[in-house]
Amino acid sequence: MKASLKLEYSLRVLAQLAxxxxxxxxxxxxxLAKLEAIPQNYLVQLLNELREGGLVDSRRGKAG
Incomplete structure (x- = not known):
């Protein structure tokens, strides 16, 4: 079975956050982008999807 790059990145990010x-x-x-070698702009999109799905929480600003 071949997983998509999006799925691979998602799993790597979730594992790193855990x-x-x-x-x-x-x-x-x-x-996160540096640790997992994921393009930062793509990671922003990916994390937004994970946040909308209730898998991660986010904070804006200096503490986020």
Whole structure:
């Protein structure tokens, strides 16, 4: 079975967030993009879909 790149990126991001979510910390998009070698603009779109699906939470601004 061949998974799409979108699915692969989604799973990698969710796994990275799960590893980093000790103590309810905030992980910046820039950091996630660098850690997982995912283009930042694409990651923004992907995280928006995951947020709309209720899989991740997001914050805007300095604390987000």
């Amino acid at each position: 590893r980093r979510n000790k103590g309810n910390t905030v992980t910046r998009i820039e950091e």
